Amino acid sequence: MRNNGDFTNTAVKIERAVVSYREHVALREVSLEIKKGEFLGIIGPNGAGKTTLLSLINGLGKLVQGNVWVLGHSICRGSVNGIRKRVGYVAQLQNIDPRMPITVREVVMVGRYGQLGLFRRPHKTDQTVVNKMLELVGMSHLANRPIGHLSGGEQQRVAIARALAQEPEMLLLDEPTASLDWRAQGELLDLVRRIHEIQNLTTMFVTHDLNALPDICDRLVLMKEGKIWQQGQPEQVLKQDILSQLYDAPISIQEHEGRLVFLKAG
């Protein structure tokens, strides 16, 4: 079951995956298949196992039971580094020391380092890729600034450019808009949508915030208590009763200028 034809159209296949951190079981027999080119949204309350699910795919999570195949390769010990190079990962906004001696361009270049391998220095082609990605995310003008001097929204754009500099086949986004202001949030979602289309990626987007869900999701996975609780197309699952049950809180949905807006009711 390694490099056979079963995986021509499948980016990820997870079979009855169990992940636990000491006493706490974070994923309980989760099975999921993701097609190549799909934009998958993963929603659910805090602690539902969304991030753990992502960490399985870039090999940062520890599988206790079950099987995971990513881009045709089984994720097991030793083979994970190769997969990581082909999967871009963007985490939540992190605190960066404003005095950190590393520039925006250098941060994006880090995305090339895995591909380059040990003992090899970045070439002109790597510089070209970095410049292209900086331009794609609209950060070329800040390329020589120290990374810690950028605003949260700008730092997240740089993080996306860094992930794209890997020239990945998959992009994993873990709450990329958390703690961004409204405008930065909107701009980042636009960027994610554009990149998914231009770069021909398979994208997984995790968020607990329903209003930060890009409207191009092909499918939504609803997670609760370490399990996939429901899944389906956005119009099937974005219903008041389903979401209220998912979050254990009354949620009302309203349509505003052609898009759905989610409010905490009551």
Next chain:
Amino acid sequence: MQNAILAAFLGGVACATVGVFVVLMGVSFIGVCLAHAAFAGALLGVLVGFNPMLGAFLFSLGTAAIIGPLASRGELNLDTSIGVLFSLMLGLAFIFMGLMPGPKTQMLSLLWGSILTVSRTDLIWLGIVAVAVVAIVILFYKEIQAVIFNREIALAVGIPAGLIIYGILFLTGSTITVSLSPIGGLLIFSLIINPAAAAYQLTYSLKKMFLLSAVFGIVSGWIGLLASYLFSAPSGAAIIVTSSIIFGLAALFSPKRKVKRWQAKDEPSRVL
């Protein structure tokens, strides 16, 4: 005196380079911890009758090897685990010292160092480690840069971050071991932290930070030696004070601090 100047140069380069990792990764305390481990190991060597340098090497690398998994798995707060190991090493050092018969001058010289009477063997070892440290930083510069920036991101892009961290700890342990007898257990710490912390105040480029740190390390050693000669002060203490003064000046004239003052003069907020 020539040997002392050379020892200050080599020790300055090795310690100051290692210091860049320590300062940027926010684990300043690791220096003291490994220095005391090396000290305890050297004392055990003297007590039992094998080469003190070997004891120092085994102890500081052993301690680094315990800190490594704690750091990479994040099972324990890194500061806490370093603190526990540090106190253990201090305790062991005193036990070994207490068990030793006769005068303790040789032991205490390990703590204060004896840069003026540095031996040829010490110098050779110091030279080997200084060259190794610089060579490894050049060879693995991009991986080191990525790990210093963010360990998780380094892992996620496919860099063997764990290996790089162990490498950094190994270098730190080796540097401290070979500096123990010429530079002294207490002095090493200031020579690791101060030059790197001073360089950190002055630049946003990691390459420049490595270079500046090394320059500050060497200059601290040389000015310290000169001062100790002029004022017949203890050489180790003079080097510590010099490196602290360099740090103080760097902090005072840091361009990174000017940003703050400029922000303070920003437009006043509007009151509605």
